């Protein structure tokens with residue numbers, strides 16, 4: 001059987017004169033360095049954020065400042081001891097406590113950066129990028145921007161040649177997001193635009209009909225924007241929504257179906273269980289993030305085309321979740337016949353004639 005994915009060391013590429021070609025291009029060879037790449041390499045510089053891990057594994061984040069000091073209850077060290085050192089260095093406080101210094105990864109950064117609104121966790125951001133198929137060069141609309149955590153993943157995925165246009169109704173949150181994005185990339189990102197406003201009236205002003213490849217919504221009531229999103233999306237384009245509760249999920253799915261311009265929505269959630277790794281004690285961690293939110297993805301249909309009928313019909317008695325008077329069938333439970341109930345009662349010795 002041939003190996004479809006040979007590792008580089010097994011099959012080094014060669015030039016015509018059989019001289020081995022470098023498998024990893026030196027940075028100087030790349031035509032144009034991607035935004036943010038430079039600040040993720042090389043020795044630590046003043047002004048950048050550094051993640052320090054103490055002997056108990058606790059994380060501390062500091063912004064390096066010439067002449068600055070990092071104080072702990074067991075001594076301190078000078079920022080100048082870190083500035084100029086390579087990533088992965090160990091700094092020692094005046095009391096001999098060691099701290100490992102590394103640049104925060106994107107996932108660390110989003111959890112430690114200043115926040116106004118709640119952020120999308122890395123586990124969900126990764127799923128959004130994968131399941132919404134955010135590709136290099138894609139034209140993406142995002143709303144709301146909140147603290148900008150998800151924006152970072154979207155910008156990473158579209159790259160310098162793509163476009164992420166974020167729309168946020170709150171000016172103060174937009175400012176926080178801008179600060180977080182520029183701190184992470186070391187300055188403005190060429191693919192990013194940010195508009196303060198409500199999505200529904202703003203979207204037609206920033207994107208013409210069919211100009212958008214992907215729309216990503218993280219907001220309380222995404223169903224309020226379905227018409228505008230449909231207009232902006234290109235046929236086949238993906239809408240992904242992140243909602244915190246099942247009630248939002250249900251409303252959103254039903255409103256998308258009623259709209260008629262989208263295919264069948266799909267919903268899922270992501271749970272990541274970390275593992276404890278110590279000698280023979282290798283087991284799941286006792287604690288995990290139990291719930292963040294649900295993701296719903298749906299594709300835009302071509303104009304004038306109706307989504308094919310679902311193969312699996314909704315259960316009998318199903319009605320959209322707009323009534324206060326819910327029945328078991330409304331929530332997808334199979335109706336149970338009176339006959340079956342009588343049989344089960346007999347089986348458990350509690351038939352209608354049973355004596356108490």
Ligand SMILES: C[S@@+](CC[C@H](N)C(=O)[O-])C[C@H]1O[C@@H](n2cnc3c(N)ncnc32)[C@H](O)[C@@H]1O
Nearest residue numbers: 117119120144146147148149150169198199219
């Ligand atoms: C939970 S936060 C988004 C967090 C963000 N995804 C992140 O990872 O940092 C939700 C944001 O949506 C904004 N928002 C809610 N409805 C909106 C609308 N119709 N148009 C624009 N922004 C909206 C809120 O102001 C809030 O900042």
